[in-house]
Amino acid sequence: MITIKDIAERAGVSYATVSRALNSRADVSPETRNRILELAKELGYQPNAIARSLVKRKSEMVALIVPDVSNPFFSDITMSVNEAAEEAGYTVVVCNTGWDEKKEADKLRIMQEQRVDGIICKPVNELSQERLKEINVPIVLFWHAQPDDISYIEVDHEAGGKLAVRHLIERGYKKIAYLGGKLTSQSNQIRMDAYKRSLIEGGLEVREEWINNGGFSMESGYQRIGSMFRLSDPPDAVFCGNDIIALGVLQYARDHGLNVPRDFGIIGFDDISYASLPQVRLSTISQPRDKLGRQAFEALLTEMDVYPNHAAQKILVEPELVVRGTT
Amino acid sequence: MITIKDIAERAGVSYATVSRALNSRADVSPETRNRILELAKELGYQPNAIARSLVKRKSEMVALIVPDVSNPFFSDITMSVNEAAEEAGYTVVVCNTGWDEKKEADKLRIMQEQRVDGIICKPVNELSQERLKEINVPIVLFWHAQPDDISYIEVDHEAGGKLAVRHLIERGYKKIAYLGGKLTSQSNQIRMDAYKRSLIEGGLEVREEWINNGGFSMESGYQRIGSMFRLSDPPDAVFCGNDIIALGVLQYARDHGLNVPRDFGIIGFDDISYASLPQVRLSTISQPRDKLGRQAFEALLTEMDVYPNHAAQKILVEPELVVRGTT
DNA sequence: CTGAAAGCGCTAACAA
DNA sequence: TTGTTAGCGCTTTCAG
Numbered sequence: 001m002i003t004i005k006d007i008a009e010r011a012g013v014s015y016a017t018v019s020r021a022l023n024s025r026a027d028v029s030p031e032t033r034n035r036i037l038e039l040a041k042e043l044g045y046q047p048n049a050i051a052r053s054l055v056k057r058k059s060e061m062v063a064l065i066v067p068d069v070s071n072p073f074f075s076d077i078t079m080s081v082n083e084a085a086e087e088a089g090y091t092v093v094v095c096n097t098g099w100d101e102k103k104e105a106d107k108l109r110i111m112q113e114q115r116v117d118g119i120i121c122k123p124v125n126e127l128s129q130e131r132l133k134e135i136n137v138p139i140v141l142f143w144h145a146q147p148d149d150i151s152y153i154e155v156d157h158e159a160g161g162k163l164a165v166r167h168l169i170e171r172g173y174k175k176i177a178y179l180g181g182k183l184t185s186q187s188n189q190i191r192m193d194a195y196k197r198s199l200i201e202g203g204l205e206v207r208e209e210w211i212n213n214g215g216f217s218m219e220s221g222y223q224r225i226g227s228m229f230r231l232s233d234p235p236d237a238v239f240c241g242n243d244i245i246a247l248g249v250l251q252y253a254r255d256h257g258l259n260v261p262r263d264f265g266i267i268g269f270d271d272i273s274y275a276s277l278p279q280v281r282l283s284t285i286s287q288p289r290d291k292l293g294r295q296a297f298e299a300l301l302t303e304m305d306v307y308p309n310h311a312a313q314k315i316l317v318e319p320e321l322v323v324r325g326t327t
Numbered sequence: 328m329i330t331i332k333d334i335a336e337r338a339g340v341s342y343a344t345v346s347r348a349l350n351s352r353a354d355v356s357p358e359t360r361n362r363i364l365e366l367a368k369e370l371g372y373q374p375n376a377i378a379r380s381l382v383k384r385k386s387e388m389v390a391l392i393v394p395d396v397s398n399p400f401f402s403d404i405t406m407s408v409n410e411a412a413e414e415a416g417y418t419v420v421v422c423n424t425g426w427d428e429k430k431e432a433d434k435l436r437i438m439q440e441q442r443v444d445g446i447i448c449k450p451v452n453e454l455s456q457e458r459l460k461e462i463n464v465p466i467v468l469f470w471h472a473q474p475d476d477i478s479y480i481e482v483d484h485e486a487g488g489k490l491a492v493r494h495l496i497e498r499g500y501k502k503i504a505y506l507g508g509k510l511t512s513q514s515n516q517i518r519m520d521a522y523k524r525s526l527i528e529g530g531l532e533v534r535e536e537w538i539n540n541g542g543f544s545m546e547s548g549y550q551r552i553g554s555m556f557r558l559s560d561p562p563d564a565v566f567c568g569n570d571i572i573a574l575g576v577l578q579y580a581r582d583h584g585l586n587v588p589r590d591f592g593i594i595g596f597d598d599i600s601y602a603s604l605p606q607v608r609l610s611t612i613s614q615p616r617d618k619l620g621r622q623a624f625e626a627l628l629t630e631m632d633v634y635p636n637h638a639a640q641k642i643l644v645e646p647e648l649v650v651r652g653t654t
Numbered sequence: 655c656t657g658a659a660a661g662c663g664c665t666a667a668c669a670a
Numbered sequence: 671t672t673g674t675t676a677g678c679g680c681t682t683t684c685a686g
Contacts, residue, residue: 015680016655016658019680019681019682020655020682027656044461048678049441050441053680054375075397094405112520137657224458276573277607280604326679340672343675346665346666354672377663377664378664381679382663382665
């Protein structure tokens, strides 16, 4: 591997001069500059970013830590964060926690050891105060974070929940169920609360047996709606905590000959790409992933700017109702 | 940020000793070892991976360069590479090229400057000899690479193409079209050749107007099958270069009241997760993404082992026919 | 405009 | 078992 010293030797200058030329600083004579640049190209010189990072104390890398890259929602987010980062000259390290808090802690640690300049993270559960204390790097969360000094960005789940339930009510459904994700998920909580409130506002009853929280998977949705249909008084519509769950429900409906949306209404949350597929056409609450990703990165940028102070940005992105075939 | 020197000072030892203790090397007395470890924890010491990388000339990072992370196929690959890498103690940097060769070249360069220990790459097009020369890092490609000294892993597209077309013929379709991806894509070429050969073997005619190559998107599939249906003699089945294209075709069929599979047969390639969705049920050729990802990383590991020599692994993964509702 | 020299934080000989 | 020392490849004062 060839270094600036090699170039310096051949050019007959000190390696400090090479460094200056390569970084196109003004205080180098055009002649030596060009000579060095040519030599660098000729020798196939590749700057060592590691060495540079060490002295500059900046890696030009940011970490994106998500629970599941293969989940379309997060892969869209990954995409848009990547785009924004690239424009700003940053490289993104994508980490997968697999919804495992231990792994999450590991990734958080590893990324700090790698001295990334900042972290964007969708935590599995709420990050404890201790864990937050341990993080001494600019960070932006996809989460309704409580601490004042932490920046977050999120969709307005409250508004989203209302949107969904009101829509169901307008469509004439009377027995609306909620099939949520993990109970520990705060956004799930918020959606569920909005669900309950909207039900009451709409003059409908809140029935505990129509509320169920569990995994964020198709299988889980399939299973859980199945149990609900075995109730003596089953629901006639369901608001799902995310589209994946809704897809499971749709599959169940299909397998059991239910007519959607006539006999049973389904609305999801997220608007993942599946949702718009032919013969899926899931009604849902759209989270604008491109906006989320971009804004998250921009928030991180300003956070990095003011670090170690905090910009404390609290960004709430408005969701949107998308009506398709299942309601 | 606290360093080993800080710890050394407090512990009253040289910082070399601290380094030894922290790396749990044998030649440190248990007492000093424990003292140092405690001190490190107490001070919240976080090793600087950058500094370590600089001296060890290893970053414990590998790059995964793909055209589109948000494409379910690649996000699955990303997932499985990630898993395998993690088990081996590596961190994965995921890069997105957006099917843009210029960007690809950039990413390749940047990753080398970051001194990743290895690269797994799905090139947009075939990498030129020059470009290959410029890469002085262990690399594994998702591609039928020609050079003897380059390792690659790929699905056996030839076998996949045969599988698809033979299946269509068995089902009784007589006028089978091919809707491929970019003509410059070698795997697309191979599938198309297999398509033609299988047609001939099956006693069917190869008609140029039933062959069309274009973008790997739903929109593209939708548009292109539309043009084909406007032919005076349209096809009665189509083998699509990937599932995304097939999804576009399915949408077209649905929008135009075609009965699939009775009037028109559709088979895709990849078996992305959409394919198994309720009311999609796309017949397809499955590429085992978990296996692809894992094996790619393992190949990279042995490649890194023997570097700068080459292991020259040529791995062909067998695809599988998955029959669902569209054929 | 250029060179000398001091580090960035760490590992790894080589001595002691 | 521990300390001393020389770097890894680069940026950045500070002189000249």
